[in-house]
Amino acid sequence: MHSLTDNALMLQVKSGDLGKLGLLYERHKKRLFGFFYNMNGNASLSEDLVQNVFERMLKYKHTFTGDGTFTAWMFTTARNVNYDHHRKHKPTLHQNDVTTMEYKLQDPEDVERGMIKEDENSLLQQALKKLAPEKREILVLSKLKEMKFSEIAQVLGCSEGAAKVKAHRALKDLRTVFMQLETG
Structure with a gap:
């Protein structure tokens, strides 16, 4: 199952095998979290935005053609999710999560x-x-x-x-x- 490419998995999701989206989620959740965290510095918000990306990918699965890479399509979706969130929540200021340093x-x-x-x-x-x-x-x-x-x-x-x-x-x-x- 892990030998399937991301493109092949997404094409299966597109044709109705929605369970394959879970595999894509497991493969890419950390990468997307890192993207959002580096964009906004808020761990809780980043987790929510990762979920939003996969919800949107499910909603717009029909737009995935298999041309190009799945990663580019996924990050295009992530980028749109990020812009939409910040457009809707402009007045809200997000503070960085408190981090600890070990000595x-x-x-x-x-x-x-x-x-x-x-x-x-x-x-x-x-x-x-x-x-x-x-x-x-x-x-x-x-x-x-x-x-x-x-x-x-x-x-x-x-x-x-x-x-x-x-x-x-x-x-x-x-x-x-x-x-x-x-x-x-």
Whole structure:
């Protein structure tokens, strides 16, 4: 059963075998959660949005053709779910979930390195949040979700070259914002 490709599973869902959607959910729930969490920083909201993606995939299963990759189709759906949610809930501000940091007490240098890394990660998250949603989205897809530019192009509805240019520009903007936060 695990030897079936995502495209083959989704085509079976499209033809009425709705149980196959559960396999797709198990394969991709963590990846989608990571996408949403990197976009909004809220774990509870991210879990809800993952569920919404699979509900929408079920509702619009007839639009899946099998051309291109399932991943690109899924992330296009995820992107639409994310936009729809933020359009409906514009006035609501979401705070980041409280995270905890563990310290290794054996070696003080490990603690210091951990604190430096945590500070850098915090600055990176702040910098990502300051970017326009479109730029944050392409960075999350290309760098954090490690999607190929051909898939990103399908998700964004542009050419592969345009996706690369958008990613490069977004990365350049992220670097600028990060440096400003680091020196400020």
